[in-house]
Amino acid sequence: MHAADSDEPAAKAPIPKSAAAPPVLVDTKRVRAHVFELASAKYEGRKGKGAELAARYVAAEFQKLGLEPLFNKSYFQVFEKEPTDPMRGRNVGGVLRGGDRALRDEWIVVSAHHDHLGVRDGRLYPGADDDASGIAMLVETARIAATGREKPKRSIMFISFDLEERGLYGSRFFVGDPPIPLDRVKLFITADLIGGSLAGIENPYVFVMGVEHVPSFAPRLYDAARGLDVIKVGALGTDIVGVRSDYGPFRARGIPYLFFSTGENPRYHTPDDKPETIDYAKLTAIIELVSRFVEGAARADSLPPWTAPGTPRIDEAIVLRDIMKLLNDHKDMLKIKPFQAGLLARELDELEGAVKRGSITPAERGRAVRVAQLIMITVL
Numbered sequence: 001m002h003a004a005d006s007d008e009p010a011a012k013a014p015i016p017k018s019a020a021a022p023p024v025l026v027d028t029k030r031v032r033a034h035v036f037e038l039a040s041a042k043y044e045g046r047k048g049k050g051a052e053l054a055a056r057y058v059a060a061e062f063q064k065l066g067l068e069p070l071f072n073k074s075y076f077q078v079f080e081k082e083p084t085d086p087m088r089g090r091n092v093g094g095v096l097r098g099g100d101r102a103l104r105d106e107w108i109v110v111s112a113h114h115d116h117l118g119v120r121d122g123r124l125y126p127g128a129d130d131d132a133s134g135i136a137m138l139v140e141t142a143r144i145a146a147t148g149r150e151k152p153k154r155s156i157m158f159i160s161f162d163l164e165e166r167g168l169y170g171s172r173f174f175v176g177d178p179p180i181p182l183d184r185v186k187l188f189i190t191a192d193l194i195g196g197s198l199a200g201i202e203n204p205y206v207f208v209m210g211v212e213h214v215p216s217f218a219p220r221l222y223d224a225a226r227g228l229d230v231i232k233v234g235a236l237g238t239d240i241v242g243v244r245s246d247y248g249p250f251r252a253r254g255i256p257y258l259f260f261s262t263g264e265n266p267r268y269h270t271p272d273d274k275p276e277t278i279d280y281a282k283l284t285a286i287i288e289l290v291s292r293f294v295e296g297a298a299r300a301d302s303l304p305p306w307t308a309p310g311t312p313r314i315d316e317a318i319v320l321r322d323i324m325k326l327l328n329d330h331k332d333m334l335k336i337k338p339f340q341a342g343l344l345a346r347e348l349d350e351l352e353g354a355v356k357r358g359s360i361t362p363a364e365r366g367r368a369v370r371v372a373q374l375i376m377i378t379v380l
Contacts, residue, residue: 021227025144026288028280034136035195035283036275038114039126046127047118048087051162054114054135055090058160061139065146067094070157070179079173089115089162091170093179096145098298100153107180108298109157110290111171111190111246112138113164117269128275130268133195135160137260137287144291145298152298154186161246164192171246175253186303188250189294191260194286195278198263198323199379201330204232205319206286209259210247211235212309217258224292228285234319237309240369241376254306260290264380312365314358320368321351327375334379347371 037043038057044050059075070093071077077091092114098104112134116127126132142158161170175182197203211218221233238251238259247257262282267273297303327334328348331341347368354360360368 022292024227024284024288026140026284026291028284030140030143031136031284031287032275032278032280034139035128035132035278035280038132038135039128039273039275041124041126045118045120045125046114046116047165050118051115052090055092055160055162058092058114058135058139059094062092062094062142062158065094065142067096067142067146067158069093070095070159072179077174077177077179079170079177087163087166089170089173091162091174092160094142094158096142096152096156096158098153098155099151103153104155105184106154106303107157107185108154108294109159109185109188109250110138110141110294111159111161111188113161113170113190113192113246115162115165115170117165123271125269125271126274128273128278129193129195129265130273131164131192132275133193133278133283134191136283137191137194137290140287141291141294145294148295150299152295153300154298156294156298164246168243168246168248172249175249182253182255185250185255187297188247188255188257189260189290190246190257191286191290192245193261193264193268195280195283196262196265196267197279197282198265199327199330199334200265200267201326201333203322203326204230204282205234205262205323206231206282206289207234207236207261207263207319209236209238209241209261210251210257211313212237212239213306214256214258214304215307215310215313216304217256218313218315220296221258221289221293224289224296228289230281231285231289233289234323235313236316236319237369240372256304256306258293260286262286268380312360312362314355314360317351317354317360317365317368320372321348321355324348324351324368324372324375327379336375336378340375340378343371344375
């Protein structure tokens with residue numbers, strides 16, 4: 001995989017180096033086309049009529065792929081946010097049926113959100129990274145799954161949620177009124193902000209949260225990243241950031257989930273979140289990673305259940321160490337104040353010690369998480 005140093009076993013790929021990397025099936029030109037389209041002025045920042053237009057764009061892509069409509073022969077799940085709120089939402093869902101008689105009633109959900117902030121004070125908020133990048137993942141993952149030579153064993157839902165920016169209302173509504181019993185959902189995947197880098201500092205990490213509840217997904221993620229040299233998988237506990245996207249309602253129901261993100265950058269929720277600022281090589285690799293993981297999960301003989309977080313993982317400590325080093329190296333640019341800089345430096349030393357030792361205690365992890373949260377509040 002993408003080891004930080006040769007003496008760190010947990011950071012290495014859990015596969016032989018001689019294993020051939022699978023081909024990359026994601027087309028960067030298609031990815032760019034989705035992002036540039038959805039972040040264009042035509043979609044009005046994907047709020048109101050623009051969000052409806054975006055929903056129809058996703059539905060048209062699903063229809064072209066031959067996906068079945070998810071909601072009573074319709075691709076749309078239309079809802080009102082509140083009786084007193086004129087804002088209406090439209091979730092968009094398509095289905096690829098599994099081919100295994102024993103497993104086709106088990107479901108994998110792949111999602112992103114198509115809404116954004118709209119036009120404010122006459123300025124367009126394009127939302128290229130938030131979350132046109134995720135919609136590109138959704139549509140391209142659906143394309144690869146639907147056009148593959150081998151049919152998945154499990155059924156897959158591809159869902160574009162609306163009103164994520166308004167309290168995750170689209171995903172909350174879906175969980176409250178699901179088209180299938182939720183106990184059949186064996187894995188939920190979503191992506192938000194996957195076209196940039198944390199704090200605007202170039203780095204290869206794509207963070208994946210939720211592994212703390214399904215630890216066996218970590219080696220599968222590292223395996224899926226073979227040959228994708230522009231990215232590095234950083235499996236982190238969700239407690240570091242809390243509920244920040246549409247995994248929230250599924251997490252609350254104890255459904256195994258994975259959240260993919262490159263983290264907030266300075267363009268987040270600003271008019272500068274434009275399609276020309278996206279790192280398309282990185283975005284393409286992340287979409288390939290998600291697609292490979294979904295393919296493997298859809299064909300696996302079994303999927304692991306939700307579990308409570310266990311012993312802290314050294315691979316997570318390595319990611320925290322790497323990110324703190326990155327922030328420390330750019331502390332002047334990020335305007336980190338002396339007190340926070342001192343905490344950062346001390347915690348970095350502690351994490352270096354844990355990595356060399358090959359283990360991290362719950363108390364050490366808890367302190368590292370608190371420092372990371374404090375620094376993130378400072379720089380983001």
